[in-house]
Amino acid sequence: MDIAGAIAGVTAALGLVKELRDINAQLDQAELKLKIADLTTALSDAKLGLVDVAQxxxxxxxxxxxxxxxxxxxxENLIDQQGFRYPNKDGKADGxxxxxxxxxxxxFIRLAQDRNTPGHPFKCPSCRADYxxxxxVAR
Known part of the structure; x- marks a missing residue:
């Protein structure tokens, strides 16, 4: 449940409280119990919604x-050069x-040369992207 849902739950509970205040003492107990049950449900829903929002x-x-x-x-630790990010060594790209x-x-995985491919292209050891x-290499 999102914030709007939690607010709607609280609004519904407040509406039920107003209805409870307006119940005439002469009405039967069944209607009163039904309103109290509705109020309990609305407050429980609002509480669950607020717990979700807090998380x-x-x-x-x-x-x-x-x-x-x-x-x-x-x-603090990287330098951009020629479209790549390199380790920063004394203000210069390194390796x-x-x-x-x-x-x-x-x-942060550094590229490596693929010695199994002719010409030894630079590839990522993790995702295998070919560069x-x-x-x-930093210059």
Whole structure:
């Protein structure tokens, strides 16, 4: 349930409370018990909705914290050069770059030459993306 659903549940419960206040004492007990049961159901639904919303907010807070760490890591430890991201060594790109496909997922895997293929192209050891035969080594 989302925030709007939780609010709707609370609104329904408040409406039932108003109806309970307006019940005439002369009406039978069955109608009163029915209204109380409806109120209990509405409040339970609202509570479950708020629990879902709270969990969703905690999940989003965790995701935001993880993304902040990733952005900080990229800013402090990587250098962009020729469309690739390289490790930062004293302000310069160093060695082989990270696989752009894996790096976009937050996984830092450096490219390697595939010695089993003629010409030894550069490939990602993880996702097997092929980056060709030259131009990826930092200069």
């Amino acid at each position: 969703s907010l905690r999940d989003k807070d965790t995701e935001i914290a993880d993304l902040k760490k990733l952005v900080k890591y990229r800013a 082989l770059p990270y696989c752009p496909a894996c790096e976009a997922k937050g996984i 060709g035969y030259n131009g990826v």
